[in-house]
Amino acid sequence: MPLSVGMMLRRAAATGPHARLVGVTAAGRSTRTWPELARRARQVAAALPALGVAPGDRVGTFAWNSLCHLELCYGVPIAGAVLQPLNVRLFPDQVAAIAAHAEDRVVFVAASLTARLAEIRPKLTGVRRYVVLPDGTEPHPDFADAVDYEELIAGVADDEPAEVDEWAAACLCYTGGTTGRPKGVAYSHRSLALHAMSGLFADSFAIRERDVLLPLTPLFHATAWGMPYSAALAGAGLVLAGQDTSPQAVVRLIRQEGVTVAAGVPTFWLAVDQLAPTAEDFATLQRVLCGGAAIPLELIQRYHRRGVSMQQGWGMTEMSPSGNLTIVRGHLEGRPEAERLALHATQGVTTAGVELRVVAPTGEVLPHDGVAAGEIEVRGPWVTASYYRPDDDANDTRFRDGWLRTGDVGTVDPDGYLHLIDRDKDLVKSGGEWISSIELENHLMDHEAVAQAMVIAVPHPVWGERPAALVVACAPVDANALRAHLLPRVPSWWVPDVVEFVAELPTTATGKFDKKRARALWRDRLAVGTPSGGES
Structure with missing residues (x-):
């Protein structure tokens, strides 16, 4: 039997009839079961030929996390076509360039995003048809000629499609482009299935049938870390937050939907932490899977005090994206609690x-x-x-x-x-010696007055480069206090010469800190000896 997206969908329909799939849009909350989602995904597969989609064609999506988007994550690959999720947070010209590079033939777009896509529609010359996903908003007038998603699949037979070659491409994701132009990474049916299986391993994500998952990572970011596919194999519940991933909305969803496992980048969990969620808010939440950037140890400790285990993952789009996750290995269980928690501040062990x-x-x-x-x-x-x-x-x-x-x-x-x-591009080379920006950032964010911190290299006339800290404060603090905080924790020559207090730090389209953009904005201005707008 091929390892395929179709296999995962059949498994979900057979073993997950009681799991609840929840989607939130401007129209409100809607639900499905896995058998219902499987039926609609098969209808999507059957409807694609009417749009001119042939096996191997790329089908773009421009949408938030939603039930309709999830149906496309299954329906497009089981039809033999290739899902190509476009990142809705990229600049318009980047979106157009990726769609052209992928040669998207059809694009499914959320109604609330049609105005944004209208800006670049004239540039999407390879796209033959558009389909609008309803989400409680009116589509932009430029999409009056688009097909309505519900009308597309209405009345279409939901017959089981022919099985596909497990080595065929199922999904084409693009990297975030933090160190260069976004690059395409093709996931085969086989690799998606194996990655999803790894999410059920006890020493990995450990997803179980009884879990309710909330992936705050978007489906356009390495298929939300593959969690929707792991949920299918386990028959687990799934919550898709839609456009509103504000800290208040996230906490509300966790409480209302009984979420047991949530996943997202550290910026999400730093913002949620600042809301000081109550025991009732986190009554069901057992674990947070966090990746994309280093997690401050103090944040791990604060979630632990709330009864939530925060596990750090490491990977990249090229890895589908998971490679490592923090666990406490058996022979280390007897260590003091502080040492066990510190293991979650590493990048973990390989899956x-x-x-x-x-x-x-x-x-x-x-x-x-x-x-x-x-x-x-x-x-x-x-x-x-x-x-x-x-x-x-x-x-x-x-x-x-x-x-x-x-x-x-x-x-x-x-x-x-x-x-x-x-x-390798973020290391600070000072006087021929390397300084870790990650370690400095972690220590800075362990300070109670620091909400976020980023360290970049800036030019120095003697040492070549020196570290400069960009800090978002959540309480009164000055540069000298932060330097004093660092001195017992790192070598004295690591301590940043410049500390700049800023209102916010630039982030990528997937919520990671964007050092490439930060260097473009601040590197020369914060060079040692250059007047600064902040405190140094």
Whole structure:
């Protein structure tokens, strides 16, 4: 039996009749069961040929997390076509460039996003048809010629489609572009199924039939970390938050829907933490899966005091996206609580199926001794072996003998825990020595007056580069107090020369801190010796 999206959908329909799938839009709250979703996904598959979609064609989506979007995540691949979720938070020209590169033939767009897509519709010359997903808002007039989603599938037979080749592409996701232009990564049916299975492993996401999942990561971000597919295999409940992922809305959903496992980037959970949620708010919440950036230890401790375990994951779009997750290994269970919690501030241990190694610039494979630092390379059944039609030499430079070169620099300790030092482009090289921006950021965010922190390299006339800290404060604090906070925690020469207090930090379209943009905005202005608008 092929490992396919169709297999996962059949499994969900057979084992998840009692699980509740919840979607929130401007029209309100709606629900499905897995059998109902499977029926509608099969109708989507049957309706695609009427839109001119043939097997292998790319079908774009421009939508929030919703039940209709979830139906497309299943219906498009089981028809033999390739789902291509477009990132709604990218700049319009980036969206147009990705749709053109992917050669999207049809685009399904949420009604509330039609005005945004109307800006670039003239540039989407390869798109033949548009289908509007209803979400309680009126579509933009430019989409008067579009097909209504409900009308498209109404009356269409929901026959089981023919099974597809498990090695065929099911989904085409694009990287966030934080270090260059977004690149296409094709996920096969097989890799999606294996990645989804790994989400059920006890030492991974450990998703169970009794769970109710709330993925705050968008479906356009590596298919919401693959959680909707893992939910199908487990027959678990699923909550899709739609457009409103404000801290207040997130806490409300957790409480009202009985969420047990939630997932999202640290910026979500920092904002939720600042609301000081009550015990009632988190009565059902057991675990938070967090990734995309390092998590401050103090944040992990605060959620622990609320009875919520915060597990840090590490991965990337090229890894579908999961590779590592923090767990407390058996032989470490007897350690003091503070030491066990500190394990969740690492980047965790590899999930079964993923292989990881540390490589020196010379190509030498380094030992897992917690000391030897190098670039992290990975391989596995859901790790890509190449990019889809890159416009540069990435397929030569980013892969080595079947291993993906991640660009992350770190060590692996004897217990198997990954400790990232930095991305190779984010390290600060001061006087020929490396400074970890990640470690500085974590220590800064451990200060009670700091809500968010980012450290970037700025020019220095003597040392070449020095670290500069960009800080969003949540209580009164000055630069000297933050330097005093850092001094016992890092070498004195690591302490930033410049501390700039800002109203907000730039983030990427997937909610990660955007250092590339921060460097463009602040690097030269914060160079040592340059007058600053903040406190230094």
